[in-house]
Amino acid sequence: MPVEPIVTLDEMKEHLALTGDQQDDDMLIQLKIDAAQSLIERMLGFGLIERFVLSHDVPPDLREAVMQLAAWWYENREAVIERGAPLPFGVAEIVEANRDWSF
Numbered sequence: 001m002p003v004e005p006i007v008t009l010d011e012m013k014e015h016l017a018l019t020g021d022q023q024d025d026d027m028l029i030q031l032k033i034d035a036a037q038s039l040i041e042r043m044l045g046f047g048l049i050e051r052f053v054l055s056h057d058v059p060p061d062l063r064e065a066v067m068q069l070a071a072w073w074y075e076n077r078e079a080v081i082e083r084g085a086p087l088p089f090g091v092a093e094i095v096e097a098n099r100d101w102s103f
Helices: 009-015 026-044 048-052 060-075 091-098
Strands: none
Touching (some): 009 060, 026 060, 026 091, 060 091
16 A cells, blocks of 8 residues: 655655756656655654654654655765765654654
8 A cells, every 4th residue: 555645746846946847857756755754654663644644744853854865865866875874964863753662
């Protein structure tokens, strides 16, 4: 079952400062959004929509983490960084602040 994205393509394009007429990369950008959300959910240990029910109920910092990670992957598509490089600034901190530490 596909994951409901918490960030829309239009929101992501605005975050990337792309204009509405730049549609060539829409599919690629959507893939980056989906991948970023998937990784963050795995790091958190829970699904964002499962936890918050509706996409607009997801806390703004988690939405920001998805956008930052998706933007970083979109803007750095080439292998320009050593393997094992850290996540973009702030993403790990946002995830850690929102993790459910109960076992």
